[in-house]
Amino acid sequence: MGEADSAAQRDLPKKPAGGPLASSRKSRARRAVAPLPRGRNRKLIGDEQTLADLARYGEAQMSIIEAGIALGASGPNLNRLLVEDGDARSAYEGGQMRGLAALRLAQLETARTNATMALFVGRTYFGLGETREAQDEQVFDVSAARERLQQRVAALLAAPASQEDRQGN
Secondary structure, three states, X not given: OOHHHHHHHHHOOOOOOOOHHHHXXXXXXXXXXXXXXXXXXXOOOOOHHHHHHHHHHHHOOOOHHHHHHHOOOOHHHHHHHHHHOHHXXXXXXXXXXXXXXXXXXXXXXXXXXXXXXXXXXXXXXXXXXXXXXXXXXXXXXXXXXXXXXXHHHHHHHHOOOOHHHHHOO
16 A cells, blocks of 8 residues: 555544444534524614514414524523513514414415315315214205305305405404
């Protein structure tokens, strides 16, 4: 062996004591999870930009930990802000409720033209189900159930929105 071969061997990483499988699992786990930044987390203040961000993250149904990381802070840091600042909690929870309302309205709108979504909406929000209808009749009539659901969805969509709904509250 020459000098070049021994230098190449010195540069090779040594095998870990746990064996090759343990090493690859650990290295894959390290690559899969991005390291958190070192040092102190950003102190959150309930200014207008933070409140707007909290409302947006609430609409996206982010957890407190996810929203905290998106704001550049930790989950406990954001939780502390939500406990201490009523405006921050209102912005976050209001965003969550607006997000849920938008989701349900989109589901109802889709249920008008999509039978599968109409069945989902009927089971989820109206308490309808195949077993209930099967008890009333011996054979489950899908087309009749679809028509009944479409009539209920149309009635809900035709109902005028209250003043609070128009404002997004």
